[in-house]
Amino acid sequence: MLSWDRLLNPTRRRDLHEKPESMGTGAGRTELERDFDRILFAAPTRRLADKTQVFPMEENDSIRTRLTHSHEVSNLARSIGVRLAFEHAEEVFGPNHEKLQVKRNVPPLLAAVGLAHDLGNPPFGHQGELAIQQWFSEGGAGDNIELDFLKFDGNAQTFRLLTRLQVLNDHYGLNLTIGTLAALIKYPSVYGSNNKGGFKKYGVFKSEESIIREVWEHTGLSEGVRHPLAYVMEACDDIAYSIIDAEDTVKKGYASFYDLMDFLETHGGGDDVIGEVIAASRKKNGDFKKENLSSRELNDISMQMFRVKAISEMVSAATNVFRENIGKFLDGSIEPGFELIKNSRCARLCSIAKDFDYRHGFQHKEVLRLELEGSNYIKSMMTMLWNGVSRGGDLDYPFERYVFGGISENYRRVYEASDKSAYYKRQLVCDALSGMTESYLITKHDEFKSLESLVP
Numbered sequence: 001m002l003s004w005d006r007l008l009n010p011t012r013r014r015d016l017h018e019k020p021e022s023m024g025t026g027a028g029r030t031e032l033e034r035d036f037d038r039i040l041f042a043a044p045t046r047r048l049a050d051k052t053q054v055f056p057m058e059e060n061d062s063i064r065t066r067l068t069h070s071h072e073v074s075n076l077a078r079s080i081g082v083r084l085a086f087e088h089a090e091e092v093f094g095p096n097h098e099k100l101q102v103k104r105n106v107p108p109l110l111a112a113v114g115l116a117h118d119l120g121n122p123p124f125g126h127q128g129e130l131a132i133q134q135w136f137s138e139g140g141a142g143d144n145i146e147l148d149f150l151k152f153d154g155n156a157q158t159f160r161l162l163t164r165l166q167v168l169n170d171h172y173g174l175n176l177t178i179g180t181l182a183a184l185i186k187y188p189s190v191y192g193s194n195n196k197g198g199f200k201k202y203g204v205f206k207s208e209e210s211i212i213r214e215v216w217e218h219t220g221l222s223e224g225v226r227h228p229l230a231y232v233m234e235a236c237d238d239i240a241y242s243i244i245d246a247e248d249t250v251k252k253g254y255a256s257f258y259d260l261m262d263f264l265e266t267h268g269g270g271d272d273v274i275g276e277v278i279a280a281s282r283k284k285n286g287d288f289k290k291e292n293l294s295s296r297e298l299n300d301i302s303m304q305m306f307r308v309k310a311i312s313e314m315v316s317a318a319t320n321v322f323r324e325n326i327g328k329f330l331d332g333s334i335e336p337g338f339e340l341i342k343n344s345r346c347a348r349l350c351s352i353a354k355d356f357d358y359r360h361g362f363q364h365k366e367v368l369r370l371e372l373e374g375s376n377y378i379k380s381m382m383t384m385l386w387n388g389v390s391r392g393g394d395l396d397y398p399f400e401r402y403v404f405g406g407i408s409e410n411y412r413r414v415y416e417a418s419d420k421s422a423y424y425k426r427q428l429v430c431d432a433l434s435g436m437t438e439s440y441l442i443t444k445h446d447e448f449k450s451l452e453s454l455v456p
Helices: 013-017 031-040 043-050 066-087 089-093 104-116 125-137 154-165 178-184 206-219 226-253 258-267 272-289 297-323 326-331 345-361 366-393 398-405 409-416 421-436 436-451
Strands: none
Touching: 013 154, 013 206, 013 272, 031 104, 031 178, 043 066, 043 436, 066 104, 066 297, 066 398, 089 104, 104 125, 104 226, 104 258, 104 272, 104 297, 125 154, 125 366, 125 421, 154 178, 154 206, 154 409, 154 421, 178 206, 178 226, 206 421, 226 258, 226 297, 226 326, 226 345, 258 272, 258 345, 272 297, 272 345, 297 326, 297 345, 366 398, 398 436, 409 421
């Protein structure tokens, strides 16, 4: 039986192994509140501003990047946390909720994992993940490639980044609390495990197995078992992907507000929530038509009203499903692969909105062209990085030494502390590539290629 006093564990990993030290900067904040601040001010968070959400290399500042997406997921998660902690504290967190300070701790914990959930994503989003997987499967780094790389995933890279790579002054990464690290794990299994808990992916690389097992030990969790609040973070990501990406698809001009309404009506199958969202959105659209607005303004403001109504319905639905299933989350009887949105009254709205996004946004020919360009850049860069990592210490290979020297000192320091086996060489390539923004990838790729052409 899971308990909230362990699930909200405020202990930091360093304190489990070393004598606690403090600069005295945490005054007035709980440890879980401080986690959000650490993530907010971390460099990888800022780099998300130049990583794709849906539309690669977007010049229109009003279109979401991976950073704005993460801030919105964080906001949605915090909103659900506020509802749970302030309106349903006794029901969800039990009679000790005041002692646990859930009003202060739960909203910032959810905000933190929402902000951090995509930090490990490589350039060009999910197409970037696929390009990495393909490069390894095509023999870019030799034979006998580990599953960690053949099935490379940004979620596992996020956990690695926060616990190892984003170094403050030691080998504990950002040294987040045990509770936050546990809630961050969307897929609670180590690569190669037979116990994925019904979830579709692995969530922790073999290199971080000792860290996640330590986290599980101190929270009462185990492989295949999610932290209850990870379900909330996943739901908020689903809401953002389905609803907010539809707004960006329309803002890009790939579809219109009316296209979305027609799509929902055609595929909604009489669903009550979809009917309510359509009715409210069309009413607002009718009101706006009476104003002196251009067609673009009318499209934009109508989509904003759709977004507001749809998100309101989905946040409430996710909150209710979480409350209804809290007992099952805690006693371990929740069915494998359970998701809040898929088991809510908004399941069909979410599913159909994602279908709309895929058809009109993700599959647009301009998006596909840019994703292909990004994939080519990634694979070419990984070849140069691999050669740099493999030969960077050899004086006979000046170009490879130059490439190796361009990798982050943090990442190289972690690599130098390993046994430098083929596994860790491959991992350093992934670390370096995943840490790049899209602009930096293209700039460095072209720089390296121009220098490589001069090598006799």
